[in-house]
Amino acid sequence: GNSVTQMEGPVTLSEEAFLTINCTYTATGYPSLFWYVQYPGEGLQLLLKATKADDKGSNKGFEATYRKETTSFHLEKGSVQVSDSAVYFCALSVRHTGTASKLTFGTGTRLQVTL
């Protein structure tokens, strides 16, 4: 079956520090990979995605590269801000038929950025 493993939190960083949140996956077929973010009091939002091997997804200064050889999709940001404090979820989907596919999520990593 499909599964996603991501590093446990919480991760606490000072503002402007470098961020890495590790994510590895197991999937049957060829998955698309995603990072979702949940800010306090808000719903899940798509942060970035990559749909094939070696693709790099990027948004709001965050990046993640789809590494098929290591089955990984680590999230990185060069300089975090207090406003990045949130819970980050790694997820995958495997398209079977049609254009819609269910998402399989990791357990989430809470990031706390302090001044």
Next chain:
Amino acid sequence: GAGVSQTPSNKVTEKGKYVELRCDPISGHTALYWYRQSLGQGPEFLIYFQGTGAADDSGLPNDRFFAVRPEGSVSTLKIQRTERGDSAVYLCASSSQGTANYNEQFFGPGTRLTVL
């Protein structure tokens, strides 16, 4: 509306009772998903609708759970004989139908269900 809406935002019920959770997807979105998020966990897939029909209900945990989408828009998740283990945040998401490899799922704020 502009986004996916879910009602109620909070629901407290007693063990053994019946509950209904409602989801209003983004207008025009043909795909609708239900997920369940337990405390400290990521969302887990329950069921997916394409139009009015349930295209994949493999995530429903047992026959106490049922969902409908009679007109291809609003969906209701129904839970019979609730148990304390059903306590969780129930999330709804919708996406458009298209030819892209992946159509982004837009999530609602969730309904927090507490079974006493």
